[in-house]
Amino acid sequence: MGMDIDTFVARSLGKWRSQRSAHHLAFAHFEEIRSMIEIEGLAKDDPSVLALCKSQGIDISAIATPFKMSWEGETDWNEDDVLKGQTILVPVPHVGDNSGENNSGKLLRDQGYAETIPAAGDYTITSDGTFVLTTGYDRAAAEEKIWFASDNLRFRVSLIKTSDGKGVTTSSLSSEVRILPKSE
Amino acid sequence: MGMDIDTFVARSLGKWRSQRSAHHLAFAHFEEIRSMIEIEGLAKDDPSVLALCKSQGIDISAIATPFKMSWEGETDWNEDDVLKGQTILVPVPHVGDNSGENNSGKLLRDQGYAETIPAAGDYTITSDGTFVLTTGYDRAAAEEKIWFASDNLRFRVSLIKTSDGKGVTTSSLSSEVRILPKSE
Numbered sequence: 211m212g213m214d215i216d217t218f219v220a221r222s223l224g225k226w227r228s229q230r231s232a233h234h235l236a237f238a239h240f241e242e243i244r245s246m247i248e249i250e251g252l253a254k255d256d257p258s259v260l261a262l263c264k265s266q267g268i269d270i271s272a273i274a275t276p277f278k279m280s281w282e283g284e285t286d287w288n289e290d291d292v293l294k295g296q297t298i299l300v301p302v303p304h305v306g307d308n309s310g311e312n313n314s315g316k317l318l319r320d321q322g323y324a325e326t327i328p329a330a331g332d333y334t335i336t337s338d339g340t341f342v343l344t345t346g347y348d349r350a351a352a353e354e355k356i357w358f359a360s361d362n363l364r365f366r367v368s369l370i371k372t373s374d375g376k377g378v379t380t381s382s383l384s385s386e387v388r389i390l391p392k393s394e
Numbered sequence: 395m396g397m398d399i400d401t402f403v404a405r406s407l408g409k410w411r412s413q414r415s416a417h418h419l420a421f422a423h424f425e426e427i428r429s430m431i432e433i434e435g436l437a438k439d440d441p442s443v444l445a446l447c448k449s450q451g452i453d454i455s456a457i458a459t460p461f462k463m464s465w466e467g468e469t470d471w472n473e474d475d476v477l478k479g480q481t482i483l484v485p486v487p488h489v490g491d492n493s494g495e496n497n498s499g500k501l502l503r504d505q506g507y508a509e510t511i512p513a514a515g516d517y518t519i520t521s522d523g524t525f526v527l528t529t530g531y532d533r534a535a536a537e538e539k540i541w542f543a544s545d546n547l548r549f550r551v552s553l554i555k556t557s558d559g560k561g562v563t564t565s566s567l568s569s570e571v572r573i574l575p576k577s578e
Contacts (some may be wrong), residue, residue, distance in 0.1 A: 229422050231415030233569040235547075238413050240426045338520070359553065359562050363419075367551060367567065369543065378543050383551065383567035385417040 213339045214313065215301045219275040221358060222249045225389040228283070230366075232382040245283020245293060247386065252276040258298045262320050266330060274301040274315075301333070317343060351375050362388035397523045398497065399485045403459040405542060406433045409573040412467070414550075416566035429467020429477060431570065436460040442482045446504050450514060458485040458499075485517070501527060535559050546572035 225248050232241040252259055252275075259276045263269070280296035303315035314334040331345030331352075340357040351371040358364045366384040371377060414427040436443055436459075443460045447453070464480035487499035498518040515529030515536075524541040535555040542548045550568040555561060 227422070229417045229419075229424065231417065231424060231567060233413045233415065233567070235413075235569060235571065238411070238428070240413065240415060242415075242424045244422070336520075336522070359555075360560065363562055365551070365553075365565060367549070369549075376544065378547055381549060381567065381569045383415060383417070383565065385419060385565045387419065 213335050215274045215303055215315065215333070215335065218335060218341055219251065219277055219301070221361070222364070223251055223277070224249060226364070226386040227389055228281075228384050228386045230382055230384040232380055234380055235378060241285055241287045243283055243285045243293065245281050246389075247279065247281045250278045250280075252278055252298070258320070259300055262298055262300055262318055266318050268300070268302055268316075268318065272302050272305075274303050276300040317345075346373070349373050350379075362390065364388075397519050399458045399487055399499065399517070399519065402519060402525055403435065403461055403485070405545070406548070407435055407461070408433060410548070410570040411573055412465075412568050412570045414566055414568040416564055418564055419562060425469055425471045427467055427469045427477065429465050430573075431463065431465045434462045434464075436462055436482070442504070443484055446482055446484055446502055450502050452484070452486055452500075452502065456486050456489075458487050460484040501529075530557070533557050534563075546574065548572075 225246060228243075228245045228247050230243040230245070232243065233239070234241065254270060254273060254276060256276065259273075260270065263273065276299065278296060278298050282292070282294045285291055285293060298320045300318040301315055302318060314332070317331045317333050319329055319331070329345055329347065331343045333341060333343045335341050338357075340355050343354045343356075345352045350373055353369045353371065354366060356364060356366045364386045366386065368382045368384075369378050370380040372379065410431045410433070412427075412429045412431050414429070416425040416427065417423070418425065438454060438457060438460060440460065443457075444454065447457065461483050462480060463483060466476070466478045469475055469477060482504045484502040485499055486502060498516070501515045501517050503513055503515070513529055513531060515527045517525060517527045519525050522541075524539050527538045527540075529536045534557055537553045537555065538550060540548060540550045548570045550570065552566045552568075553562050554564040556563065
């Protein structure tokens with residue numbers, strides 16, 4: 211019952227109200243972040259997708275559904291901070307994956323969470339439908355697990371690790387509730 | 395590379411400083427809980443273990459390492475509340491489990507988290523070493539995932555569900571750091 215990446219992306223589309231708690235472990239600090247997240251599908255030949263693939267040397271025929279994630283929110287860590295941004299994400303499934311269902315591959319993004327340079331992570335979708343993404347940056351590494359509790363509720367656990375992967379500096383849980391379009 | 399339940403229990407023993415965030419989803423409320431958790435191994439013939447097995451009709455020869463979990467902490471939800479309690483837990487591995495490593499079974503406990511009657515949950519340890527526990531109560535169901543990032547750091551994600559298993563009322567993340575014994 212593995213889920214392929216196109217199905218995972220399709221289930222993720224829409225507007226989500228996110229409630230996120232981060233634990234800064236060294237000083238046992240709690241941070242609360244509230245945000246709205248929008249995830250939109252993109253055409254494979256969207257100029258931003260073509261540019262990202264070109265910068266990473268990926269042939270367009272190798273990609274699955276690309277998508278754009280935008281967010282806007284606020285944190286109680288610094289009340290003057292407005293968190294706002296967007297990133298383009300392009301999955302590149304491994305060819306000849308055991309399941310034949312594109313359950314693992316690379317995920318290209320034009321901005322990382324922890325740094326602001328283009329990055330590529332490695333994803334796997336486990337047999338219980340959890341999307342696991344690991345991304346290495348210059349000075350840190352990130353591990354994310356995302357899974358659906360129902361069509362309109364998903365959870366995301368993120369760990370920010372030291373670049374050697376041994377220590378965890380920050381952990382967080384996001385509870386994301388889909389904002390349903392109003393019926394007219 | 396599955397982990398057996400005795401190994402999981404052995405890795406869990408000790409004192410842990412827990413930082414827990416709960417999301418009460420219906421009203422997007424954040425709750426912060428700080429606590430100390432102590433997990434101690436028990437002898438299989440400890441009177442409390444014998445009593446629990448008897449109450450659930452389990453033969454003592456069928457059990458793996460029993461343990462006691464005690465906690466004491468405080469929440470910002472109600473500042474007068476002191477959270478304090480303890481529970482006895484007894485794993486009963488399934489016989490003839492595929493892996494031959496006792497990777498799934500029942501977990502008896504003399505108190506549940508969501509209600510205060512004896513309860514039995516079902517556990518599985520996944521191939522990546524995540525302990526997954528589901529427990530049904532009269533009016534709710536709980537799903538917990540616990541995994542180790544390193545010897546002295548573990549994470550626990552809990553979902554409290556409606557009894558039909560369809561809705562989630564509360565999600566939480568605990569980051570648990572082991573308090574190392576002082577060297578003398």
